[in-house]
Amino acid sequence: MFIVIDDRETVTRGYAAGFDREGVVSIGFSSKDFREWLQSAVGNDVLAIGAFILGDCSDRTSIPKSIRNKSHAPIIALNNLKQLRDTIELFEAGVDDVVHVPIHVREILVRTAVIRRRTVGQSADTPTSLIRVFLDGRDPEIGGSTLALPRRELRILEHLVAHQGKWLTKTQLFNAIYGLFDASFDENVIEGHVSKLRKKLRNHxxxxPIESKRYMGYRLDDLRKRSNGEFDPSRHN
Incomplete structure (x- = not known):
């Protein structure tokens, strides 16, 4: 889930439409509404956020610090003018990247993926990893071959890989895939998506590789250990 912060409603609506075409959930806030939401956001809410897109708002140099008090997700600032002073000011404020508009949302996804691999140890480029995700819309590589996945199954896999070894509840996965404010689906829909994903991964x-436990949710195994020969397939058949 991406959060777009901009005081211009036409801008937040435009990016929401662009992310939707890429199969990514997003929500737009004015800077005032965002600050109010951030103050009340709890752990599950923050964990669902893939990145913050910081647009045009009067107090945007102070927003990154507020975000960092609650989240380590990438912060990408949008700049209308190529002015060195503004760019330096944004980096000093704590953003991870500055891009100049107009920019396609697909490029934002790619830049977000690069930042996440660099800052949180994303293992997509580790040659011993059995599952490689790219976080930019491309299908994952499973056991060395590409596996085409529906968008929601892909997002679930990306989220599990990003938090590999940690338990994620059904609510946490739902918030990340469907968004924090979508009341049109029941969170139990996640069970169906995960079931289909597990079957495909098992076949490949x-x-x-996905463990499930009542009340705890789902967890992706340590894939690197398995790829190094520490896994006996007969124990999981």
Missing amino acids: LGYD
């Missing part, structure tokens, strides 16, 4: 890997 010979075992199910």
Whole structure:
């Protein structure tokens, strides 16, 4: 889920439409509404956020610090003018990247993926990883071959890989995939998506890399250990 912060409603609506075409959930806030929401946001809400897109608002150099008090998700600032002073000011404020508009949302996804791999140890480029995700819309590589996945199954896999080894509840996955404010679906829909994803991964890997436990949710195994020969497939068949 991406959050776009801009005091111009036409801009937040435009980016929301662009992210939707790429199969990514987003929500737009004015700077005032965003600050109010951030103050009340809890852990599950913050965990669902893939990146913050910081647009035109009067107090935007102070917003990154407020975000960092609650989240380590990438912050990408949008700049209308190529002025060195503004760019330096934004980096000093704590953003991870500055891009000049207009920019396609697909490029934002790519830049976000690069930042996440660099800052949170994303293992997509690790040659021993059995599952490689790219976070930019491309299908993942499973056991060395590309696996085409529906968008929501892909987003679930990306979220599990990004938090590999950690338990994610059904609510946390739902918030990340459907957004924090979507009341048109029940969170139990996640169970169906995960079930289909596990079956596909099992067919490609010979075992199910996703653990599930009642009340705790889902967790992706340590894939690097398995790829180094520490895994016995017969124990998981």
